[in-house]
Amino acid sequence: MRAELTRERILTAAAHVFAEHGYAAGTTNRIAERARISIGSLYQYFPNKDAILAELLIQHIDRGTWTETDTLDLSPGTLEATVRALIRDAIDNHSDDPRLLRVMVEEAPVSQELLNTVARHGKLRTAQVRDVLVRHPDVQVGDPEVAAELILFTVEMNTHKFMAAPQDFPVETFENELVAMITRYLRGDQ
Structure with a gap:
């Protein structure tokens, strides 16, 4: 359950970051910061920002x-x-x-x-x-x-x-x- 909540937090944060900064400037660091998790935690759920955007789509x-x-x-x-x-x-x-x-x-x-x-x-x-x-x-x-x-x-x-x-x-x-x-x-x- 906690893992699913973290995953959703990442996706929600990514949606905001991509909308606000665009794809090129929507880095995994910005996404992790917006989700209030470490970059290492983000990479436990998604290998890169392409995978995050694909999941959003x-x-x-x-x-x-x-x-x-x-x-x-x-x-x-x-x-x-x-x-x-x-x-x-x-x-x-x-x-x-x-x-x-x-x-x-x-x-x-x-x-x-x-x-x-x-x-x-x-x-x-x-x-x-x-x-x-x-x-x-x-x-x-x-x-x-x-x-x-x-x-x-x-x-x-x-x-x-x-x-x-x-x-x-x-x-x-x-x-x-x-x-x-x-x-x-x-x-x-x-």
Whole structure:
């Protein structure tokens, strides 16, 4: 239990350090100091800052599971609300700290564990969205599996880009435009 608490303290400290100083200046010494542990203790849990950042990214990905699927109203006329729930969930999952998100997106080392997490998460999210598309009476797509993949990629990539970098327009505008675009696609609007 104590080991897990120390590990979490390191990750929390690292998130603050990376957000505040960036990846290059976010040294293990700064992380250990912020976590109030010795550098030797930090190295008992993580071999380097790459491993710490990779773990932060894995945790970020694991938190990003669409939680609304069981409570959605899938009756005719609710497609826009369904799409909005998906997009709002993505925005909420990426709104904690834009500077840390930017560091994770731009600097995280690619490991097999990260690739496995991305693949596992992608399969789960795709299955969730595909299930909603198949059950919703207003959806008019040729292949729900492909549509789910396209929607997830579009939402995730655009949300990452928007939330990680300052924009000249409010998040509500971003959300409304993305909802409109995806809703039109799913309805088969020309």
